[in-house]
Amino acid sequence: MNIFDLYLDKIISLVKTLSKDDLIKLPDNLDGINVDIPPSNFNCDISTNVSMVLSKINKKSPIDIADQLIKVIKSNDSDIERISVAKPGFINIKFNSKYWNNFIKEVNSNYKNFGVNSKEKKQKYLIEFVSANPTGPLHVGHCRGAILGDVISNILIFNKHNVSKEYYVNDYGNQIINFTKSVFLRIREKLNNEKFPTENTDLYPGDYLIDIANNIIQNNKKINFENFDAISKDLTILAVAESLKLIKKNLQSLGIVHDKFISETQLVKNNEVEKVIDYLKKKKLVYEGKIQAPKKEDETKWIERKQLLFKSTNYGDDKDRALQKNDMSWTYFASDVAYHNNKLNRNFDKLINILGADHAGYIKRITSVVEALSNKKNKIICKVSQLVKLVKDGKPFKMSKRKGDYITVEDLITEVGKDATRFIMLNRSSDVELDFDFTKVKEKSKDNPLYYVQYCYARISSVFRHVELDINKDLNVKKYNFKYSDAEIKILKKISEWPKCIEVASLRLEPHRIPIYLYELSSEFHSYWNLGKDDESKRFINDKRKISDDKLVFLKIISNVIKSGMNIVGVDTPEKM
RNA sequence: GCGCUCUUAGCUCAGCUGGAUAGAGCAUCGGUUUUCUAAACCGAGGGUCGGUGGUUCGAGUCCACCAGAGCGCACCA
Known part of the structure; x- marks a missing residue:
């Protein structure tokens, strides 16, 4: 029960009646009329701008129209204690106690549905969030987007929509190979006492890899860890599974449970990438061409090469986007096209993606693809969560993946707790950077x-x-x-x-x-x-x-x-x- | 060079898709506990809403340009 909407309907039907009786003229569009919360220094409950909207077409001052309207409004509503006109032409209404008694009765007897937006059409939503690479546990940087996605889901569920929460597992590509290699080397370190090459920047140095290595050794006694190439495929599956175990545990301690995890490798295996690219080729949206070097780039270093491109410039992107690497394997973008096609085939009304600020540049091309595949605009909404600046003891705290000294979700939760983390991360608009001050968040005081x-x-x-x-x-x-x-x-x-x-x-x-x-x-x-x-x-x-x-x-x-x-x-x- | 986001009080930020005299918290100063929970409350000071134009009855909010900050700009995911 939204009292502002209810009163808006009342006002609109009232002015319509007046116009039928030729007492007032109406503009073509009544959307400008609204019923709002008045500023607190006015002693009234709701206010409306009708008379300002009607003023022009009736060639009368807003105040005159308002004077005319308040008599009619008052005589049609026994719940009004006082109705008055204020300066530019607002109509201010104060309700009597009968009104507030009805209100409180309504709210108390329907408290479970109080606030639910009943006029919204019930829809099927797919919301994809977190989707961090499965190369280790989540860190603080992932938290904001995770919580944002979870709470957006909760709001939609509260409004009785059907919501499916999804995690896209990027278990394909170079970084996964590096990850698997790192796990392999940790296993060798344990079994053969070979020192882990910490100086190799492509590898993942974190200590959690030692645990992953130990778990894999324990549970897979039959595997022979001699030749990396021979076991890399199987080892990838094991290592990613271990990572996902950690990630799910992290999400759980944040109070987040996804409905589905979708694997990129699976999409590639099922030839979903080829299929969708063939389809786009037929629509003449995929072609062979060259990308020019961006201005900033040193032109001598730039290697121009013919490659498969998606024509995202048709949809307002600044350049067309590559689908194949020079070894002919698919780019991340290509499998994401397949993933979004997969989403669309499951007949959702709306897709929502939650992205981190560093992926904001990606939005244009993914909305382009969804538009191309579905022939519809606004099917997908991308929501960006800005960075979280960590502050500890009043000083900015930088995390470095290289040194492995980043704060994990587990550290965060044990230190400040799930509730404080969720509340503080949400207490700001996701469009602005957020200072996350450890010492303050921990405080059980009015600061919090x-x-x-x-x-x-x-x-x-x-x-x-x-x-x-x-x-x-x-x-x-x-x-x-x-x-x-x-x-x-x-x-x-x-x-x-x-x-x-x-x-x-x-x-x-x-x-x-x-x-x-x-x-x-x-x-x-x-x-x-x-x-x-x-x-x-x-x-x-x-x-x-x-x-x-x-x-x-x-x-x-x-x-x-x-x-x-x-x-x-x-x-x-x-x-x- | 291009794109996205941001700029509101000393600091950190709200501002309900254009409304009335722009609001909180922190910090500063001054008050309130024989009390249903003081993890609270009350009061004071503090503002050219980054700048300049435009749109209109009306702009912190929309548009254009300018300035500043952050993020991104390969066949990395």
């Missing part, structure tokens, strides 16, 4: 928004505990005819914004709006709570250790909104802290 919101829920729980009620049980109130104070209505207004928050978060795939909303709601609640210090009548529990129904249902709906918000974010709401 997670605890601020959790504390709000814990305070409400403590009231329920004191009056011996279960906060998790449904609350049945027989009669709603309460009188709420201005301070309480302020919070009810904030509650009424929850569906709007969800709507925008889901429409624009911006999950950060949820933690921000929860913080604001908590702030208003804490403020209200402290009123009880000076004024005993504002306390929830009275001197007879009882709580009245109005306060009880008021607390209940706040706690429900916090709980469903925190569920979407994927963090706990402890009843005691």
